[in-house]
Amino acid sequence: MKKMKWLAVILAVMLAVVSGCGQKQTGNNGKSSDKDGVKTIKIAHYFAADHPQNIALKEKFKPMVEEKTNGKIKVEIYEANKLGDEASFTNGVRNGTIEMAIAGMGLQTAQPKIGVVEWPYLFKDYEHARKVLNGEVGEEIKEEFRKLGVEPIGWTVNGFRVVSANRPIKSMDDFKGFRLRMPNVPIFVETGKAMGANVTPMALSEVFTALEQKVIDGQENPYLTLKANGWYEVQSHVIETNHMFSPNVYLINKKLFDGFDKETQEIILEAAKASADYQWELALKAENEVKDFLKKEGLEIIVPDREFRSQLEKSVEPVYEKLYKQYDWAEELVKKIREQ
Known part of the structure; x- marks a missing residue:
């Protein structure tokens, strides 16, 4: 019995030591640091x-x-x-x-x-x-x-997202047959399709080669991303669609x-x-510096006129109709944003 008691005491001490070693250092407030x-x-x-x-x-x-x-x-x-x-x-x-x-x-x-x-x-x-x-x-x-x-x-x-392209896009008709890379995110894909493009979801790392080999005609991203990835080297135009923020x-x-x-x-x-x-x-x-840089590199920046811009905005109405049906909070929240 005495041996059993001593063994129990030794075991308890060992457990206490192990437990203490496993704890993180703590500050005065007792929180881990x-x-x-x-x-x-x-x-x-x-x-x-x-x-x-x-x-x-x-x-x-x-x-x-x-x-x-x-x-x-x-x-x-x-x-x-x-x-x-x-x-x-x-x-x-x-x-x-x-x-x-x-x-x-x-x-x-x-x-x-x-x-x-x-x-x-x-x-x-x-x-x-x-x-x-x-x-x-x-x-x-x-x-x-x-x-x-x-x-x-x-x-x-x-940034606002713009479209870089291997040809000018000055009307909705110019988007027909245009092979546009977009992220593989539903709202992006649906927006691109609504604008009339043939959307090709693709990893960002694959875009340059796809543009260079003309697997796709263009991509969409903020200006800074366009420059950082060097896509301007294999594109001739930028269209300031500003379709998404x-x-x-x-x-x-x-x-x-x-x-x-x-x-x-x-x-x-x-x-x-x-x-x-x-x-x-x-x-x-x-x-603004990127825009100047792209112009010096020979790219043409196209700013949609009022009619083209209006058509672009109208093209995504079916996207919103779907979202309003999908989420009961969507219509009220969109209204609140647009009224500010």
């Missing part, structure tokens, strides 16, 4: 190092957070898919393996309302889009992100954010706002 009380926030995104998205993080978000928390938070930025593709790092933020990310609206597959900001011909211009995203509608959409375990802390701009959003793991004290949360939110504001400024300036 990194070594020496410094929390590292890794930020993942798919933009190049010289893109406005990355520049804003480096010049605004990172220094503000690190300085105002007196070094208690360290920010590490991983650009150009260094932590995996968008789906991977977005899921990483959801499950907590990555602290933050700049993402598109890919989570609309789980919460469809997130995708409304990419619906066709919804915003009049950049000013309108920014007002909506930073207003009541933007807050409503943020709630959809929170349901997925992420806290949205800032809206940034990727592509925003991005700063996402941070919700449990992590909720675990910070109020002062730290406010610092992160303040830094995110400063960074997002700066990114908008850089992006709009860069877009």
Whole structure:
């Protein structure tokens, strides 16, 4: 019996030691932290190092957070898919393996309302889009992100999407038979078809070769993406359809954010706002610079006249009719956006 008691005591001590070794270091508030009380926030995104998205993080978000928390938070930025593709790092933020990310609206597959900001011909211009995203509608959409375990802390701009082509497109008739690459996302595909194009879903990495070999006639993306991928080298025209707006959003793991004290949360939110504001400024300036660059490279930029623009907007009405039937919230939300 004595031997049994001693064995039980030894076992209990061993379990206690193992349990203690397995615990993370904790700060004074009992919440988990990194070594020496410094929390590292890794930020993942798919933009190049010289893109406005990355520049804003480096010049605004990172220094503000690190300085105002007196070094208690360290920010590490991983650009150009260094932590995996968008789906991977977005899921990483959801499950907590990555602290933050700049993402598109890919989570609309789980919460469809997130995708409304990419619906066709919804915003009049950049000013309108920014007002909506930073207003009541933007807050409503943020709630959809929170349901997925992420806290949205800032809206940034990727840009209005334009069509690059190997020939001029100046009317709806010119879209007939036009082989247009689009992302394999239903709202994109349906929009392209409604405009009259023959839509070819394709991975971004395959676009240049497909354009070069004339497998497709054109693609659609914001100006900065067009230049960054070098597609202008195998295209002759750009048509400013501005058919869809592509925003991005700063996402941070919700449990992590909720675990910070109020002062730290406010610092992160303040830094995110400063960074997002700066990114908008850089992006709009860069877009104008890209237009000048493309013209010097010999591309013709076509701005649809009023009649062509009206026809483009009218062409997507069937897309909205389908969306209104599919989602009971859609018509009211679209009306709210268009009235702002």
